[in-house]
Amino acid sequence: MAATETTVADACVAAKRAARELASVPTEAKNAALEATARLLEERADAILEANAGDLADERAASLTDALRDRLTLNPQRVAAMAEGVRVVSELPDPVGEELERRTLRSGIELRKVRVPLGVVAVVYEARPNVTVDCAALTLKSGNAIVLRGSSYAERSNGALAAVVREALAEAGLPEDAVTLLAGGGREQLGELATQEDAVDLLIPRGGEGLKAALKDVATVPVMYAAAGNCHVYVHAAADLEMARRIAVNAKVQRPGVCNAAETLLIDAAVAARFAPAVLADLAAAGVELVGDERARELAGGVEVGAASDADWDTEYLGLKMAVAVVDSVEEAIEHINRHGTGHSEAIVTADEEAAERFAAGVDAAAVYINASTRFTDGFEYGMGAEIGNSTQKLHARGPIGMRELTTFKYVARGTGQVRE
């Protein structure tokens, strides 16, 4: 009942078959399946929580850190939030069938470029059981089948949730195999999944660097990697310094464990003497451990700032720590960011339009902010409804991966007997 008991290859082939069917299903049928999922999540809340309690009581969960244990834990509010999330997805516009371009070729052929689903999307994830439902909803609405591979210690929770979605699919007359949770686990299974080239169109790893490294070695299917977010806030000479304080503190402190939080603060030398003591005091007061280059430490005005090592500029702390450097120009800031950044989210604070333009053009990142916090890089904030991850790749999808990013296109050409001369 819980996880589907088949081999990885069989599961992927079944998913591919389901994907072919799902590709041309009308929006209403997909929405009906999503509505049924939301309703069943509510109806089956007790069974889901029981499965989750089983996972939490299992010896495999005994070694989890408090943070991971919290991520694994479900409660009535979290189940209700999942159902609500599914309803939000059902209200989002269906990306499939969107006409991206249309033109008449010189041959007289009518060429249309039409958005179609990718096919089979595989998602490998850790801990949080809600990912099962969130990802299934996004892939289903975008006409894709999904193969899910969660953590073994979340097996019962994920199984109960996947069973709910499969039941909802059947209820709506859609193929159950559009959502498949792999049973078992282990590195071997990961390798098997990552090499199903004939069936899997995209693999998205949602997890730490270890997972990504393991995939890089073996994957033959296309993988969309979400690189770490080593994000910067650069306070320019012409910055509104009050605004700069708010943005720097928000980017670091509001939720330090996420990829769009800032890790390094760059302060222009022209304002460093005035600005550094204030912002560093703010950060220290918010519990942020500070390390800096020589100039930043000199200008700290009594705030304790440790010596930054070379490695600090390349570190995503994912916590209450920040590196601070003083730079002499927009160009130096750009150079620092392009050398140390991961291409995620970068901010400049300035009232100088030309500096803003130079920074936006020169920084090589998915998102560049002018006078706003880096924390806004997010599918929901961007009006994409929801996201399945965040890409720092340049190909296919950059930034939040929403439903559109789970699609491709096909050219449909209509002729009247045209042949090539």
Add this chain to the structure above:
Amino acid sequence: MAATETTVADACVAAKRAARELASVPTEAKNAALEATARLLEERADAILEANAGDLADERAASLTDALRDRLTLNPQRVAAMAEGVRVVSELPDPVGEELERRTLRSGIELRKVRVPLGVVAVVYEARPNVTVDCAALTLKSGNAIVLRGSSYAERSNGALAAVVREALAEAGLPEDAVTLLAGGGREQLGELATQEDAVDLLIPRGGEGLKAALKDVATVPVMYAAAGNCHVYVHAAADLEMARRIAVNAKVQRPGVCNAAETLLIDAAVAARFAPAVLADLAAAGVELVGDERARELAGGVEVGAASDADWDTEYLGLKMAVAVVDSVEEAIEHINRHGTGHSEAIVTADEEAAERFAAGVDAAAVYINASTRFTDGFEYGMGAEIGNSTQKLHARGPIGMRELTTFKYVARGTGQVRE
């Protein structure tokens, strides 16, 4: 003078530096470099032909097939055609800076999604020296730097052509390192190029299956593979049979050595008895060797049709050979194509709108043709001006790879001090 004498890593780092500069260069400067390239190609035609003669006289060229030797050979017309091709690219619209989306977020932030160059594009190619210039022109106009790695037996020709483009870049005040030809060669060099993750944003192999297999094993940079084109023409029950004959013959015969030529003809059982003898006679008369399934052979009406093996359905002949099968329905045609096709170009001939729609929706390919030859899948025919290759991948680019496909985007967000709550 010819090829740049540096290590692969040095060349890629220099290309990356050039790419950063090129990313924000105005269209006029890029066009000036292209105009200078075209002019210098004409002015230096004699020197280019001399270099080419050197390659042709070299012992490395002695073992080439006639076809490869022809591809390596330059003459005044071919040099003039290169110059003309560069002028065409200079007249194409600059894709860089195009605003793809703009919206005001609920936070009040103004979000723009803007087209930007990828950065450094590497192209690995065989034989034809004109690829040096064609690819350099497309990458330059789309704001990218290019690292080229040609065949060792085309070294002098490629070197002379790359030197012309670099001279033109310098003349236009642009960084010469935007176009770099790697010296030397060998599998080791290929592996080195394919692992320059910090510098190379995209690698495009233009060559046979051996090249692709070699890359799949080692590449850590993103690679855009152009799979073989095992394309089909399906003649539906409701086809205009005269039109179907023209399309089937054109798709196979007009230029059989290219990836959008058809390899298999599928004939609906409802019209097979009437249609097969006529079309097979046409194909045989055009010199096409035919193999077929049992029904096709029975209905061939005296035309010689050999027995197709299982392997035939999966073979890209790239020559005057075609497999023929009789199918019972649109669904069977779709299933055959999805099982054996490579997702390149697929055609249906029918006057039945519903059958056309079902085929277009059900076939999983970059391009689907209704009543037209598969041969139209081409950047120039599609109005994209030119192409650097043809992708059968689903991610990033599908179908012809033109200048737009050599770009990515970045989000530029303008705020007034917004922070995340």
